[in-house]
Amino acid sequence: MRLVIVGGVAAGMTAASRAQRHNPDARIVVFERGDWISYGACGLPYVIGRQVDTTDDLVARTPAQMRARGIGVRLRHEVTGVDAQAATLTVLDRDSGRTVTEPYDRLLLATGVEAVRPAWAHTDLRGVHVVRQISDVQAIEITLQHARRACVVGGGYIGIEMAEALHARGLSVVMVEQAPEVAGRMLDPDYQRRVRAELEQQGIDVRCAMGVVGLTGKAGQVTGVQTEGGLVRADVVIVAVGVRPQTALARAAGARLGRTGAVAVNLRQETSVPGVFSAGDNTESLHRVTRRKVHLPLALGANRMGRVAGVNMAGGDARFPGVVGTGIFKAFGLGAARTGLTQTEADALGLRAHSVDVSSTDHAGYYQDAHPLHVRLTGEIGTGRLLGAQLVGAVHSVKRVDVVAALLHSRARVPALFESDLAYAPPFSGVWDVLLVAADRLMREV
Amino acid sequence: MRLVIVGGVAAGMTAASRAQRHNPDARIVVFERGDWISYGACGLPYVIGRQVDTTDDLVARTPAQMRARGIGVRLRHEVTGVDAQAATLTVLDRDSGRTVTEPYDRLLLATGVEAVRPAWAHTDLRGVHVVRQISDVQAIEITLQHARRACVVGGGYIGIEMAEALHARGLSVVMVEQAPEVAGRMLDPDYQRRVRAELEQQGIDVRCAMGVVGLTGKAGQVTGVQTEGGLVRADVVIVAVGVRPQTALARAAGARLGRTGAVAVNLRQETSVPGVFSAGDNTESLHRVTRRKVHLPLALGANRMGRVAGVNMAGGDARFPGVVGTGIFKAFGLGAARTGLTQTEADALGLRAHSVDVSSTDHAGYYQDAHPLHVRLTGEIGTGRLLGAQLVGAVHSVKRVDVVAALLHSRARVPALFESDLAYAPPFSGVWDVLLVAADRLMREV
Numbered sequence: 001m002r003l004v005i006v007g008g009v010a011a012g013m014t015a016a017s018r019a020q021r022h023n024p025d026a027r028i029v030v031f032e033r034g035d036w037i038s039y040g041a042c043g044l045p046y047v048i049g050r051q052v053d054t055t056d057d058l059v060a061r062t063p064a065q066m067r068a069r070g071i072g073v074r075l076r077h078e079v080t081g082v083d084a085q086a087a088t089l090t091v092l093d094r095d096s097g098r099t100v101t102e103p104y105d106r107l108l109l110a111t112g113v114e115a116v117r118p119a120w121a122h123t124d125l126r127g128v129h130v131v132r133q134i135s136d137v138q139a140i141e142i143t144l145q146h147a148r149r150a151c152v153v154g155g156g157y158i159g160i161e162m163a164e165a166l167h168a169r170g171l172s173v174v175m176v177e178q179a180p181e182v183a184g185r186m187l188d189p190d191y192q193r194r195v196r197a198e199l200e201q202q203g204i205d206v207r208c209a210m211g212v213v214g215l216t217g218k219a220g221q222v223t224g225v226q227t228e229g230g231l232v233r234a235d236v237v238i239v240a241v242g243v244r245p246q247t248a249l250a251r252a253a254g255a256r257l258g259r260t261g262a263v264a265v266n267l268r269q270e271t272s273v274p275g276v277f278s279a280g281d282n283t284e285s286l287h288r289v290t291r292r293k294v295h296l297p298l299a300l301g302a303n304r305m306g307r308v309a310g311v312n313m314a315g316g317d318a319r320f321p322g323v324v325g326t327g328i329f330k331a332f333g334l335g336a337a338r339t340g341l342t343q344t345e346a347d348a349l350g351l352r353a354h355s356v357d358v359s360s361t362d363h364a365g366y367y368q369d370a371h372p373l374h375v376r377l378t379g380e381i382g383t384g385r386l387l388g389a390q391l392v393g394a395v396h397s398v399k400r401v402d403v404v405a406a407l408l409h410s411r412a413r414v415p416a417l418f419e420s421d422l423a424y425a426p427p428f429s430g431v432w433d434v435l436l437v438a439a440d441r442l443m444r445e446v
Numbered sequence: 447m448r449l450v451i452v453g454g455v456a457a458g459m460t461a462a463s464r465a466q467r468h469n470p471d472a473r474i475v476v477f478e479r480g481d482w483i484s485y486g487a488c489g490l491p492y493v494i495g496r497q498v499d500t501t502d503d504l505v506a507r508t509p510a511q512m513r514a515r516g517i518g519v520r521l522r523h524e525v526t527g528v529d530a531q532a533a534t535l536t537v538l539d540r541d542s543g544r545t546v547t548e549p550y551d552r553l554l555l556a557t558g559v560e561a562v563r564p565a566w567a568h569t570d571l572r573g574v575h576v577v578r579q580i581s582d583v584q585a586i587e588i589t590l591q592h593a594r595r596a597c598v599v600g601g602g603y604i605g606i607e608m609a610e611a612l613h614a615r616g617l618s619v620v621m622v623e624q625a626p627e628v629a630g631r632m633l634d635p636d637y638q639r640r641v642r643a644e645l646e647q648q649g650i651d652v653r654c655a656m657g658v659v660g661l662t663g664k665a666g667q668v669t670g671v672q673t674e675g676g677l678v679r680a681d682v683v684i685v686a687v688g689v690r691p692q693t694a695l696a697r698a699a700g701a702r703l704g705r706t707g708a709v710a711v712n713l714r715q716e717t718s719v720p721g722v723f724s725a726g727d728n729t730e731s732l733h734r735v736t737r738r739k740v741h742l743p744l745a746l747g748a749n750r751m752g753r754v755a756g757v758n759m760a761g762g763d764a765r766f767p768g769v770v771g772t773g774i775f776k777a778f779g780l781g782a783a784r785t786g787l788t789q790t791e792a793d794a795l796g797l798r799a800h801s802v803d804v805s806s807t808d809h810a811g812y813y814q815d816a817h818p819l820h821v822r823l824t825g826e827i828g829t830g831r832l833l834g835a836q837l838v839g840a841v842h843s844v845k846r847v848d849v850v851a852a853l854l855h856s857r858a859r860v861p862a863l864f865e866s867d868l869a870y871a872p873p874f875s876g877v878w879d880v881l882l883v884a885a886d887r888l889m890r891e892v
Binding site for chain 1: 456486488489492497498499503504603734744745746747749767768769770771772773774775776781783785810812813814841842843844845846847848849851852853854855856858862863865866867868869870871872873874875877878879881
């Protein structure tokens, strides 16, 4: 049985490993159009910020390691076409320029996302970058050799991480965001503002509600970002305005896309085309709180989908039970995390949702170095069901969002959180962990 | 209706507040034999260690604040007897020496625990202390004015916290523990050893498997601890060998004690005597994993019991659904946490339990300042039920024990943990949080 995987990063390589483990006799080959496989793309901003030494550190497994396990890896091989009737792929060897036809018995599309480049970013100017791949970081490093002023376009978590990284490298940083606030898709407005306040306090010049018109350049080098509010001078421009699932191959294979624009799959990661699987950032998943299909291109979900696809491709039977929309990021001294639905999201879905806010400290208030920790907990009026949580506070304190994430998975009600026997000692929390305080209040209001 | 509460610390004052809120017309009076109410006893070691400025910071509510809410508080009033037939208490005013009889309609016994003082610690020598109350800390501070060498007897979490505190104050510290390892009741042996290693590395001289024979003194001042292994010279001796529920009044009232030795109650915190409630550290609670009654004198449980008792005393109907045995402590740069059952505890109960161990890092290994984090996850063979977790690692990383605690509350199986959508970004965890890695392995082994 020949299992072919297109894309060798998170979902693709996880699938390859799982398929190999499940069926050691299967012939497995991975086509990756880039120069690296199995790297942690989430770590890229931290290489720029030098919290990670080199991009090499992000690589979990090399092609040689995979080959030693009997998994074929072809780097710099781009799959340009698929014929699902014939069960063949058209593959371009980017080095030789030759194209060959490759057969498959089962196919996994793990093509991921590409960074959105608005029309104004379609330019040959040097110094304009997205942050998706290892090669992007290498290109940014070259730009930084002569850069003093940075403009980050986009205030999502990648924009925020890049703003921090460039600031750490000594550049002055302007962040330009079209939406009214930063972290727009992650948090409710109050919590977005807390993140912006931290960015501003640390020296980032944040300009929200400001669209970008174009770029200026001189001698082929970018010199600024033309915004609705005037020119932002910059030697390096980071474009971080979102990502889009890479679905060309799925469409060519005749696979159905979902309403989100990503590839539609069942819980076994099967597309609408027999024998063709899809996993990772190019793929929809089930949101367990809303029971709707969502496109949440995040690393853990991609890895999970890859595991499931790998087992199933190899003849097993695994299911991906879905996500609850957990996310987390660091903005200088602040951590921000969310899971489930924000109030904004719940409202947009027409749910009868209600939120409570608790501002406390990361550990006992009387214990040294207590830092603010703000929690919003959201529940469904009438049913008392937990809908979501948002935490913004000291970096190390926001991972406790996981408590709510775990409960959301089983569609728990608010009292289940309140009754939980959470750990207490003064260096770790108050007697009543802030999540319990929030649950106590929310319980009485939904 | 006259509601009388004996003991004004965690459970007692919480009950008073809740009762008052539930029934503003009730007459509520609290008798506290000490000089303070409503203080965080868990913070006492940190006052010695100077992570907390003064004992005043530990006081959540003063008598004046309670009286302003209509709750009577009588400090330095010791309840010395109870007549449940007559529904009266005998109360000694420790200042005047007078004894009066006080009637009650409903009575709450929130008498807490007392520190165990072994026979050898029954001595008049100055410099020998337990750590239970604010007055203990004041006495220790006086001793510390002329102390250079400390001996901490007992390697439980209070002993560990005190060893760290005294070390922070510049004393040389010897810890003597009768059991083979420190943290004996909290963790399995491997995890106990990690805690001991940290203590030793930080400069604590830890002597385990060593009994204490007696104390030596000179001119009324302690000079050392005589152990089975020889004399440990010390100017200050901290006796932290455990606590014992204060049940004299409960027994006098005719209330049944449980097998644990603490007061037996139902889920409404009612004792076997009508009209008499018990809550807090003197009281048993239900362990939701084992369905057995346990005596776990910890702050959160005490507060929860106080809430429930307060509502019920005032005519409401609240239930305390029990605990899952969560605990956490700090030992220098290490945090240690546990919830549910250890393998040792599960074995002692005759459960078919199995544990897996995962050693990882607190956040992505490639991200700066990654510290070790060790997790043991325990499940039940056959049913796949989660039984417990132990975490030892960087201080801020072990609070994620709460994820398992929340799931234990609802008797979840291991796959429910594995499937949870936990938060990931490189500064916070690996893509697969260490709890997920552990659950993945355990799932396949139970």
